[in-house]
Amino acid sequence: MNFPANEQGTHKLINSSETEIPVYLDFDTQNDIDVAFYPDSGKVGIWGKDINQVYKVKDRVDNYNGE
Secondary structure: OOOOOOHHHOOOOOOOOOOOOOOOOOOOOOOOOEEEEEOOOOEEEEEOOOOEEEEEHHHOOOOOOOO
């Protein structure tokens, strides 16, 4: 499976079996920035070489805030 870092790559894994335990291996490279939006919790996550952070969207500021 391949989930590109774009809107078409959005994915969700669900185990609908009552008897089988899912086995899932996830790996990738951290060469580029990756961003994920979590609508249920109102958060956005940013991952990359020098960043690994999750923020609340409601705390956003203007692009020039503090400039």
